[in-house]
Amino acid sequence: MTARGPATGRRGAAVRAGVLRSALELLADSGYASLSMEAVAERAGVHKTTVYRRWSNREALVTDAVLEGSSTEFGIPDTGDIDADLRDGVRALARWLDGPVGRPLVAMLASDAGRLPAVQSAKRRFFAERAAVASDRVAAAVAAGQLPAGTDPTALLSTLVAPLYLNLLVTSAPVTDHDCDRAAAVALTAARAGLLGPAP
Amino acid sequence: MTARGPATGRRGAAVRAGVLRSALELLADSGYASLSMEAVAERAGVHKTTVYRRWSNREALVTDAVLEGSSTEFGIPDTGDIDADLRDGVRALARWLDGPVGRPLVAMLASDAGRLPAVQSAKRRFFAERAAVASDRVAAAVAAGQLPAGTDPTALLSTLVAPLYLNLLVTSAPVTDHDCDRAAAVALTAARAGLLGPAP
Incomplete structure:
Protein backbone atom coordinates (compact mmCIF):
# COMPACT_ATOMS: atom_id res chain seq x y z
CA MET A 1 0.00 0.00 0.00
CA THR A 2 1.19 3.50 -0.77
CA ALA A 3 -0.36 6.66 0.63
CA ARG A 4 0.69 9.63 -1.47
CA GLY A 5 -2.25 11.97 -1.03
CA PRO A 6 -2.85 13.73 2.26
CA ALA A 7 -3.91 10.85 4.47
CA THR A 8 -6.60 12.12 6.80
CA GLY A 9 -9.33 10.75 9.02
CA ARG A 10 -9.49 7.06 9.84
CA ARG A 11 -7.11 6.04 7.07
CA GLY A 12 -4.60 8.71 8.08
CA ALA A 13 -4.72 7.49 11.67
CA ALA A 14 -4.15 3.90 10.54
CA VAL A 15 -1.16 4.93 8.43
CA ARG A 16 0.27 6.91 11.33
CA ALA A 17 -0.21 4.00 13.77
CA GLY A 18 1.36 1.58 11.31
CA VAL A 19 4.43 3.76 10.79
CA LEU A 20 4.94 4.29 14.53
CA ARG A 21 4.55 0.57 15.23
CA SER A 22 7.05 -0.24 12.47
CA ALA A 23 9.52 2.26 13.91
CA LEU A 24 9.30 0.60 17.35
CA GLU A 25 9.69 -2.87 15.82
CA LEU A 26 12.79 -1.83 13.88
CA LEU A 27 14.25 -0.25 17.02
CA ALA A 28 13.69 -3.51 18.85
CA ASP A 29 15.19 -5.57 16.03
CA SER A 30 18.35 -3.65 15.34
CA GLY A 31 18.70 -0.53 17.47
CA TYR A 32 18.72 3.13 16.66
CA ALA A 33 22.02 3.42 14.80
CA SER A 34 20.84 1.58 11.70
CA LEU A 35 17.26 2.89 11.72
CA SER A 36 16.36 4.71 8.50
CA MET A 37 13.16 6.48 7.46
CA GLU A 38 13.22 4.32 4.31
CA ALA A 39 13.32 1.07 6.27
CA VAL A 40 10.43 2.20 8.47
CA ALA A 41 8.37 3.14 5.39
CA GLU A 42 9.09 -0.22 3.79
CA ARG A 43 8.12 -2.18 6.90
CA ALA A 44 4.92 -0.15 7.27
CA GLY A 45 4.09 -0.68 3.58
CA VAL A 46 3.92 3.03 2.75
CA HIS A 47 5.93 5.29 0.46
CA LYS A 48 8.80 7.08 2.14
CA THR A 49 7.33 10.47 1.21
CA THR A 50 4.37 9.55 3.46
CA VAL A 51 6.79 9.22 6.34
CA TYR A 52 8.76 12.37 5.53
CA ARG A 53 5.56 14.40 5.21
CA ARG A 54 4.72 13.70 8.86
CA TRP A 55 8.15 13.47 10.47
CA SER A 56 11.04 15.60 9.28
CA ASN A 57 13.72 13.22 10.61
CA ARG A 58 14.17 9.95 12.43
CA GLU A 59 14.60 11.65 15.79
CA ALA A 60 11.10 13.15 15.50
CA LEU A 61 9.73 9.80 14.34
CA VAL A 62 11.30 7.81 17.16
CA THR A 63 10.20 10.32 19.78
CA ASP A 64 6.63 10.13 18.54
CA ALA A 65 6.74 6.35 18.49
CA VAL A 66 7.92 6.28 22.09
CA LEU A 67 5.36 8.83 23.29
CA GLU A 68 2.56 6.97 21.53
CA GLY A 69 3.73 3.57 22.72
CA SER A 70 4.05 4.68 26.33
CA SER A 71 0.73 6.49 26.52
CA MET B 1 52.26 10.15 21.51
CA THR B 2 52.31 7.44 18.89
CA ALA B 3 53.11 3.82 19.59
CA ARG B 4 54.04 2.09 16.36
CA GLY B 5 56.37 -0.63 17.56
CA PRO B 6 55.04 -3.62 19.47
CA ALA B 7 54.09 -2.06 22.77
CA THR B 8 54.89 -4.50 25.50
CA GLY B 9 55.43 -4.53 29.24
CA ARG B 10 54.53 -1.53 31.33
CA ARG B 11 54.25 0.83 28.36
CA GLY B 12 52.08 -1.63 26.45
CA ALA B 13 49.78 -1.94 29.46
CA ALA B 14 49.52 1.84 29.72
CA VAL B 15 48.65 2.12 26.02
CA ARG B 16 46.04 -0.60 26.37
CA ALA B 17 44.48 1.04 29.44
CA GLY B 18 44.43 4.43 27.71
CA VAL B 19 42.71 3.06 24.62
CA LEU B 20 40.09 1.19 26.68
CA ARG B 21 39.40 4.26 28.82
CA SER B 22 39.06 6.41 25.70
CA ALA B 23 36.61 3.91 24.20
CA LEU B 24 34.43 4.06 27.33
CA GLU B 25 34.56 7.86 27.37
CA LEU B 26 33.51 8.10 23.73
CA LEU B 27 30.68 5.63 24.39
CA ALA B 28 29.51 7.83 27.23
CA ASP B 29 29.78 11.00 25.15
CA SER B 30 28.06 9.93 21.98
CA GLY B 31 26.91 6.34 22.03
CA TYR B 32 27.94 3.30 20.06
CA ALA B 33 26.59 4.21 16.63
CA SER B 34 29.12 6.94 15.95
CA LEU B 35 32.06 5.23 17.68
CA SER B 36 35.01 4.70 15.34
CA MET B 37 38.39 3.06 15.91
CA GLU B 38 39.97 6.27 14.56
CA ALA B 39 38.21 8.49 17.08
CA VAL B 40 39.26 6.19 19.94
CA ALA B 41 42.88 6.26 18.73
CA GLU B 42 42.83 10.04 18.48
CA ARG B 43 41.38 10.47 21.96
CA ALA B 44 43.93 8.05 23.41
CA GLY B 45 46.75 9.85 21.61
CA VAL B 46 47.93 6.76 19.72
CA HIS B 47 48.12 5.87 16.06
CA LYS B 48 45.12 3.98 14.74
CA THR B 49 47.31 1.04 13.71
CA THR B 50 48.09 0.62 17.42
CA VAL B 51 44.39 0.12 18.04
CA TYR B 52 43.84 -2.17 15.06
CA ARG B 53 46.81 -4.33 16.04
CA ARG B 54 45.10 -5.23 19.33
CA TRP B 55 41.42 -5.18 18.40
CA SER B 56 40.22 -6.26 14.98
CA ASN B 57 36.99 -4.24 15.13
CA ARG B 58 35.06 -1.91 17.39
CA GLU B 59 32.89 -4.71 18.78
CA ALA B 60 35.99 -6.43 20.15
CA LEU B 61 37.28 -3.11 21.48
CA VAL B 62 34.03 -2.17 23.22
CA THR B 63 33.63 -5.64 24.73
CA ASP B 64 37.14 -5.47 26.16
CA ALA B 65 36.52 -1.97 27.50
CA VAL B 66 33.38 -3.13 29.28
CA LEU B 67 35.00 -6.27 30.70
CA GLU B 68 37.98 -4.28 31.93
CA GLY B 69 35.82 -1.48 33.35
CA SER B 70 33.52 -3.83 35.18
CA SER B 71 36.21 -6.02 36.67
Whole structure:
Protein backbone atom coordinates (compact mmCIF):
# COMPACT_ATOMS: atom_id res chain seq x y z
CA MET A 1 0.00 0.00 0.00
CA THR A 2 1.19 3.50 -0.77
CA ALA A 3 -0.36 6.66 0.63
CA ARG A 4 0.69 9.63 -1.47
CA GLY A 5 -2.25 11.97 -1.03
CA PRO A 6 -2.85 13.73 2.26
CA ALA A 7 -3.91 10.85 4.47
CA THR A 8 -6.60 12.12 6.80
CA GLY A 9 -9.33 10.75 9.02
CA ARG A 10 -9.49 7.06 9.84
CA ARG A 11 -7.11 6.04 7.07
CA GLY A 12 -4.60 8.71 8.08
CA ALA A 13 -4.72 7.49 11.67
CA ALA A 14 -4.15 3.90 10.54
CA VAL A 15 -1.16 4.93 8.43
CA ARG A 16 0.27 6.91 11.33
CA ALA A 17 -0.21 4.00 13.77
CA GLY A 18 1.36 1.58 11.31
CA VAL A 19 4.43 3.76 10.79
CA LEU A 20 4.94 4.29 14.53
CA ARG A 21 4.55 0.57 15.23
CA SER A 22 7.05 -0.24 12.47
CA ALA A 23 9.52 2.26 13.91
CA LEU A 24 9.30 0.60 17.35
CA GLU A 25 9.69 -2.87 15.82
CA LEU A 26 12.79 -1.83 13.88
CA LEU A 27 14.25 -0.25 17.02
CA ALA A 28 13.69 -3.51 18.85
CA ASP A 29 15.19 -5.57 16.03
CA SER A 30 18.35 -3.65 15.34
CA GLY A 31 18.70 -0.53 17.47
CA TYR A 32 18.72 3.13 16.66
CA ALA A 33 22.02 3.42 14.80
CA SER A 34 20.84 1.58 11.70
CA LEU A 35 17.26 2.89 11.72
CA SER A 36 16.36 4.71 8.50
CA MET A 37 13.16 6.48 7.46
CA GLU A 38 13.22 4.32 4.31
CA ALA A 39 13.32 1.07 6.27
CA VAL A 40 10.43 2.20 8.47
CA ALA A 41 8.37 3.14 5.39
CA GLU A 42 9.09 -0.22 3.79
CA ARG A 43 8.12 -2.18 6.90
CA ALA A 44 4.92 -0.15 7.27
CA GLY A 45 4.09 -0.68 3.58
CA VAL A 46 3.92 3.03 2.75
CA HIS A 47 5.93 5.29 0.46
CA LYS A 48 8.80 7.08 2.14
CA THR A 49 7.33 10.47 1.21
CA THR A 50 4.37 9.55 3.46
CA VAL A 51 6.79 9.22 6.34
CA TYR A 52 8.76 12.37 5.53
CA ARG A 53 5.56 14.40 5.21
CA ARG A 54 4.72 13.70 8.86
CA TRP A 55 8.15 13.47 10.47
CA SER A 56 11.04 15.60 9.28
CA ASN A 57 13.72 13.22 10.61
CA ARG A 58 14.17 9.95 12.43
CA GLU A 59 14.60 11.65 15.79
CA ALA A 60 11.10 13.15 15.50
CA LEU A 61 9.73 9.80 14.34
CA VAL A 62 11.30 7.81 17.16
CA THR A 63 10.20 10.32 19.78
CA ASP A 64 6.63 10.13 18.54
CA ALA A 65 6.74 6.35 18.49
CA VAL A 66 7.92 6.28 22.09
CA LEU A 67 5.36 8.83 23.29
CA GLU A 68 2.56 6.97 21.53
CA GLY A 69 3.73 3.57 22.72
CA SER A 70 4.05 4.68 26.33
CA SER A 71 0.73 6.49 26.52
CA THR A 72 -1.10 3.37 27.68
CA GLU A 73 -2.96 4.16 30.86
CA PHE A 74 -1.40 1.97 33.49
CA GLY A 75 -3.45 2.06 36.62
CA ILE A 76 -3.17 -0.09 39.68
CA PRO A 77 -6.37 -2.19 39.81
CA ASP A 78 -8.83 -1.31 42.58
CA THR A 79 -10.58 -4.28 44.13
CA GLY A 80 -10.22 -2.79 47.62
CA ASP A 81 -7.35 -5.15 48.50
CA ILE A 82 -4.05 -3.31 47.96
CA ASP A 83 -1.95 -6.48 48.32
CA ALA A 84 -3.79 -8.29 45.53
CA ASP A 85 -3.99 -5.12 43.42
CA LEU A 86 -0.26 -4.37 43.53
CA ARG A 87 0.53 -7.99 42.69
CA ASP A 88 -1.88 -7.93 39.74
CA GLY A 89 -0.62 -4.51 38.65
CA VAL A 90 3.02 -5.65 38.55
CA ARG A 91 2.09 -8.83 36.67
CA ALA A 92 0.15 -6.75 34.12
CA LEU A 93 3.11 -4.41 33.70
CA ALA A 94 5.47 -7.35 33.20
CA ARG A 95 3.18 -8.81 30.52
CA TRP A 96 2.97 -5.41 28.80
CA LEU A 97 6.75 -4.96 28.90
CA ASP A 98 7.08 -8.38 27.25
CA GLY A 99 4.43 -7.61 24.61
CA PRO A 100 4.38 -6.04 21.12
CA VAL A 101 4.62 -2.45 22.40
CA GLY A 102 6.62 -2.93 25.57
CA ARG A 103 9.46 -4.98 24.07
CA PRO A 104 10.37 -2.37 21.47
CA LEU A 105 10.10 0.34 24.12
CA VAL A 106 12.46 -1.49 26.47
CA ALA A 107 14.86 -2.16 23.61
CA MET A 108 14.73 1.53 22.80
CA LEU A 109 15.65 2.42 26.41
CA ALA A 110 18.73 0.28 25.88
CA SER A 111 19.79 1.83 22.57
CA ASP A 112 21.39 5.00 21.29
CA ALA A 113 17.86 6.38 20.84
CA GLY A 114 17.56 6.54 24.64
CA ARG A 115 20.04 9.42 24.72
CA LEU A 116 17.95 11.70 22.49
CA PRO A 117 16.82 14.65 24.65
CA ALA A 118 13.20 14.27 23.52
CA VAL A 119 13.23 10.58 24.42
CA GLN A 120 14.83 11.34 27.80
CA SER A 121 12.05 13.77 28.59
CA ALA A 122 9.43 11.30 27.33
CA LYS A 123 10.86 8.72 29.76
CA ARG A 124 10.62 11.12 32.66
CA ARG A 125 7.08 12.13 31.69
CA PHE A 126 6.00 8.51 31.30
CA PHE A 127 7.17 7.77 34.83
CA ALA A 128 5.69 10.92 36.35
CA GLU A 129 2.32 10.09 34.75
CA ARG A 130 2.37 6.55 36.13
CA ALA A 131 3.07 7.95 39.61
CA ALA A 132 0.20 10.43 39.26
CA VAL A 133 -2.16 7.62 38.25
CA ALA A 134 -0.95 5.53 41.21
CA SER A 135 -1.48 8.27 43.78
CA ASP A 136 -5.28 7.90 43.91
CA ARG A 137 -4.97 4.17 44.52
CA VAL A 138 -2.37 4.75 47.23
CA ALA A 139 -4.56 7.38 48.89
CA ALA A 140 -7.47 4.91 48.92
CA ALA A 141 -5.28 2.24 50.52
CA VAL A 142 -4.13 4.72 53.18
CA ALA A 143 -7.77 5.67 53.86
CA ALA A 144 -8.62 1.97 54.21
CA GLY A 145 -5.81 1.50 56.74
CA GLN A 146 -3.92 -0.85 54.37
CA LEU A 147 -0.90 1.43 53.98
CA PRO A 148 0.57 3.90 56.47
CA ALA A 149 -0.20 7.61 56.07
CA GLY A 150 2.62 9.40 54.29
CA THR A 151 3.33 6.58 51.84
CA ASP A 152 4.77 8.31 48.77
CA PRO A 153 3.26 7.02 45.47
CA THR A 154 6.50 7.63 43.55
CA ALA A 155 8.60 5.77 46.12
CA LEU A 156 6.10 2.89 46.19
CA LEU A 157 6.01 2.71 42.39
CA SER A 158 9.81 2.83 42.09
CA THR A 159 10.26 0.01 44.63
CA LEU A 160 7.60 -1.97 42.82
CA VAL A 161 8.98 -1.76 39.28
CA ALA A 162 12.74 -1.43 39.85
CA PRO A 163 13.37 -5.22 39.98
CA LEU A 164 11.61 -5.66 36.60
CA TYR A 165 13.81 -3.10 34.87
CA LEU A 166 16.92 -4.55 36.52
CA ASN A 167 16.18 -7.87 34.81
CA LEU A 168 15.24 -6.29 31.49
CA LEU A 169 18.05 -3.75 31.20
CA VAL A 170 20.95 -4.96 33.33
CA THR A 171 20.99 -8.70 33.96
CA SER A 172 19.06 -9.73 30.81
CA ALA A 173 17.08 -12.18 32.93
CA PRO A 174 13.42 -13.02 32.22
CA VAL A 175 10.80 -11.48 34.52
CA THR A 176 8.91 -14.36 36.14
CA ASP A 177 5.62 -14.37 38.07
CA HIS A 178 7.71 -15.07 41.14
CA ASP A 179 9.73 -11.88 40.48
CA CYS A 180 6.48 -9.91 40.18
CA ASP A 181 4.96 -11.31 43.36
CA ARG A 182 8.19 -10.72 45.25
CA ALA A 183 8.42 -7.13 43.98
CA ALA A 184 4.88 -6.49 45.24
CA ALA A 185 5.57 -8.15 48.62
CA VAL A 186 8.83 -6.21 49.08
CA ALA A 187 7.15 -2.88 48.24
CA LEU A 188 4.24 -3.55 50.61
CA THR A 189 6.53 -4.67 53.43
CA ALA A 190 8.76 -1.61 52.94
CA ALA A 191 5.75 0.73 52.92
CA ARG A 192 4.37 -0.83 56.11
CA ALA A 193 7.78 -0.49 57.76
CA GLY A 194 7.51 3.25 57.04
CA LEU A 195 10.38 3.23 54.56
CA LEU A 196 8.52 4.68 51.58
CA GLY A 197 7.80 8.21 52.71
CA PRO A 198 8.60 11.15 50.45
CA ALA A 199 12.26 12.04 49.81
CA PRO A 200 13.51 14.71 52.26
CA MET B 1 52.26 10.15 21.51
CA THR B 2 52.31 7.44 18.89
CA ALA B 3 53.11 3.82 19.59
CA ARG B 4 54.04 2.09 16.36
CA GLY B 5 56.37 -0.63 17.56
CA PRO B 6 55.04 -3.62 19.47
CA ALA B 7 54.09 -2.06 22.77
CA THR B 8 54.89 -4.50 25.50
CA GLY B 9 55.43 -4.53 29.24
CA ARG B 10 54.53 -1.53 31.33
CA ARG B 11 54.25 0.83 28.36
CA GLY B 12 52.08 -1.63 26.45
CA ALA B 13 49.78 -1.94 29.46
CA ALA B 14 49.52 1.84 29.72
CA VAL B 15 48.65 2.12 26.02
CA ARG B 16 46.04 -0.60 26.37
CA ALA B 17 44.48 1.04 29.44
CA GLY B 18 44.43 4.43 27.71
CA VAL B 19 42.71 3.06 24.62
CA LEU B 20 40.09 1.19 26.68
CA ARG B 21 39.40 4.26 28.82
CA SER B 22 39.06 6.41 25.70
CA ALA B 23 36.61 3.91 24.20
CA LEU B 24 34.43 4.06 27.33
CA GLU B 25 34.56 7.86 27.37
CA LEU B 26 33.51 8.10 23.73
CA LEU B 27 30.68 5.63 24.39
CA ALA B 28 29.51 7.83 27.23
CA ASP B 29 29.78 11.00 25.15
CA SER B 30 28.06 9.93 21.98
CA GLY B 31 26.91 6.34 22.03
CA TYR B 32 27.94 3.30 20.06
CA ALA B 33 26.59 4.21 16.63
CA SER B 34 29.12 6.94 15.95
CA LEU B 35 32.06 5.23 17.68
CA SER B 36 35.01 4.70 15.34
CA MET B 37 38.39 3.06 15.91
CA GLU B 38 39.97 6.27 14.56
CA ALA B 39 38.21 8.49 17.08
CA VAL B 40 39.26 6.19 19.94
CA ALA B 41 42.88 6.26 18.73
CA GLU B 42 42.83 10.04 18.48
CA ARG B 43 41.38 10.47 21.96
CA ALA B 44 43.93 8.05 23.41
CA GLY B 45 46.75 9.85 21.61
CA VAL B 46 47.93 6.76 19.72
CA HIS B 47 48.12 5.87 16.06
CA LYS B 48 45.12 3.98 14.74
CA THR B 49 47.31 1.04 13.71
CA THR B 50 48.09 0.62 17.42
CA VAL B 51 44.39 0.12 18.04
CA TYR B 52 43.84 -2.17 15.06
CA ARG B 53 46.81 -4.33 16.04
CA ARG B 54 45.10 -5.23 19.33
CA TRP B 55 41.42 -5.18 18.40
CA SER B 56 40.22 -6.26 14.98
CA ASN B 57 36.99 -4.24 15.13
CA ARG B 58 35.06 -1.91 17.39
CA GLU B 59 32.89 -4.71 18.78
CA ALA B 60 35.99 -6.43 20.15
CA LEU B 61 37.28 -3.11 21.48
CA VAL B 62 34.03 -2.17 23.22
CA THR B 63 33.63 -5.64 24.73
CA ASP B 64 37.14 -5.47 26.16
CA ALA B 65 36.52 -1.97 27.50
CA VAL B 66 33.38 -3.13 29.28
CA LEU B 67 35.00 -6.27 30.70
CA GLU B 68 37.98 -4.28 31.93
CA GLY B 69 35.82 -1.48 33.35
CA SER B 70 33.52 -3.83 35.18
CA SER B 71 36.21 -6.02 36.67
CA THR B 72 36.49 -3.88 39.81
CA GLU B 73 36.09 -6.08 42.84
CA PHE B 74 32.96 -4.84 44.52
CA GLY B 75 32.59 -6.41 47.90
CA ILE B 76 30.18 -5.59 50.66
CA PRO B 77 32.27 -4.16 53.53
CA ASP B 78 32.58 -6.37 56.61
CA THR B 79 32.56 -4.50 59.91
CA GLY B 80 30.33 -7.14 61.50
CA ASP B 81 27.23 -4.92 61.24
CA ILE B 82 25.28 -5.92 58.11
CA ASP B 83 23.00 -2.87 58.28
CA ALA B 84 25.88 -0.42 58.17
CA ASP B 85 27.79 -2.54 55.65
CA LEU B 86 24.94 -2.74 53.13
CA ARG B 87 24.34 1.00 53.45
CA ASP B 88 28.04 1.73 52.89
CA GLY B 89 28.21 -0.80 50.05
CA VAL B 90 25.31 0.80 48.18
CA ARG B 91 26.75 4.27 48.66
CA ALA B 92 30.11 3.10 47.33
CA LEU B 93 28.43 1.53 44.31
CA ALA B 94 26.48 4.74 43.63
CA ARG B 95 29.71 6.77 43.76
CA TRP B 96 31.42 4.31 41.41
CA LEU B 97 28.49 4.36 38.97
CA ASP B 98 28.76 8.16 38.92
CA GLY B 99 32.55 8.13 38.46
CA PRO B 100 34.97 8.00 35.52
CA VAL B 101 34.51 4.27 34.86
CA GLY B 102 30.91 3.79 36.00
CA ARG B 103 29.36 6.61 33.99
CA PRO B 104 30.63 5.34 30.64
CA LEU B 105 29.59 1.81 31.60
CA VAL B 106 26.06 2.90 32.45
CA ALA B 107 25.87 4.95 29.26
CA MET B 108 27.00 1.87 27.38
CA LEU B 109 24.18 -0.20 28.93
CA ALA B 110 21.81 2.39 27.47
CA SER B 111 23.30 2.39 23.97
CA ASP B 112 23.30 0.20 20.88
CA ALA B 113 26.49 -1.37 22.24
CA GLY B 114 24.37 -3.01 24.96
CA ARG B 115 22.83 -5.35 22.39
CA LEU B 116 26.17 -6.85 21.29
CA PRO B 117 26.12 -10.54 22.33
CA ALA B 118 29.56 -10.25 23.96
CA VAL B 119 28.44 -7.22 25.96
CA GLN B 120 25.23 -8.99 27.00
CA SER B 121 27.21 -11.90 28.34
CA ALA B 122 29.68 -9.52 30.04
CA LYS B 123 26.72 -7.87 31.82
CA ARG B 124 25.44 -11.23 33.04
CA ARG B 125 28.91 -12.27 34.17
CA PHE B 126 29.47 -8.96 35.96
CA PHE B 127 26.27 -9.47 37.92
CA ALA B 128 26.92 -13.13 38.69
CA GLU B 129 30.40 -12.22 39.99
CA ARG B 130 29.01 -9.52 42.25
CA ALA B 131 26.52 -12.04 43.69
CA ALA B 132 29.32 -14.56 44.27
CA VAL B 133 31.36 -11.93 46.11
CA ALA B 134 28.31 -10.99 48.21
CA SER B 135 27.51 -14.54 49.23
CA ASP B 136 30.32 -14.79 51.82
CA ARG B 137 29.19 -11.57 53.49
CA VAL B 138 25.57 -12.79 53.51
CA ALA B 139 26.62 -16.12 55.00
CA ALA B 140 28.50 -14.30 57.77
CA ALA B 141 25.43 -12.15 58.52
CA VAL B 142 23.26 -15.28 58.70
CA ALA B 143 25.78 -16.91 61.05
CA ALA B 144 25.69 -13.78 63.24
CA GLY B 145 21.89 -13.92 63.40
CA GLN B 146 21.56 -10.62 61.50
CA LEU B 147 19.80 -12.13 58.50
CA PRO B 148 17.46 -15.14 58.35
CA ALA B 149 18.82 -18.47 57.15
CA GLY B 150 18.01 -19.05 53.49
CA THR B 151 18.59 -15.43 52.45
CA ASP B 152 19.60 -15.62 48.79
CA PRO B 153 22.64 -13.40 47.95
CA THR B 154 21.40 -12.77 44.40
CA ALA B 155 17.92 -11.76 45.57
CA LEU B 156 19.41 -9.51 48.25
CA LEU B 157 21.81 -7.90 45.79
CA SER B 158 19.06 -7.36 43.18
CA THR B 159 16.75 -5.71 45.70
CA LEU B 160 19.65 -3.57 46.88
CA VAL B 161 20.80 -2.23 43.51
CA ALA B 162 17.58 -2.22 41.44
CA PRO B 163 16.50 1.30 42.58
CA LEU B 164 19.88 2.73 41.53
CA TYR B 165 19.61 1.36 38.01
CA LEU B 166 15.98 2.50 37.77
CA ASN B 167 17.15 6.08 38.31
CA LEU B 168 20.14 5.78 36.01
CA LEU B 169 18.50 3.95 33.11
CA VAL B 170 14.77 4.65 33.24
CA THR B 171 13.83 7.83 35.07
CA SER B 172 17.13 9.71 34.51
CA ALA B 173 17.01 10.85 38.12
CA PRO B 174 20.17 11.38 40.21
CA VAL B 175 20.99 8.73 42.83
CA THR B 176 21.03 10.49 46.21
CA ASP B 177 22.38 9.32 49.56
CA HIS B 178 18.76 9.06 50.65
CA ASP B 179 18.06 6.69 47.73
CA CYS B 180 21.03 4.54 48.78
CA ASP B 181 20.03 4.40 52.44
CA ARG B 182 16.46 3.57 51.53
CA ALA B 183 17.58 0.82 49.13
CA ALA B 184 19.62 -0.75 51.95
CA ALA B 185 16.77 -0.42 54.46
CA VAL B 186 14.24 -1.92 52.03
CA ALA B 187 16.51 -4.87 51.22
CA LEU B 188 17.21 -5.58 54.91
CA THR B 189 13.52 -5.31 55.85
CA ALA B 190 12.55 -7.60 52.96
CA ALA B 191 15.22 -10.15 53.92
CA ARG B 192 14.09 -10.14 57.57
CA ALA B 193 10.48 -10.60 56.46
CA GLY B 194 11.65 -13.78 54.71
CA LEU B 195 10.97 -12.41 51.23
CA LEU B 196 14.46 -12.87 49.77
CA GLY B 197 14.81 -16.61 49.66
CA PRO B 198 16.00 -18.34 46.49
CA ALA B 199 13.68 -18.39 43.47
CA PRO B 200 11.57 -21.57 43.35
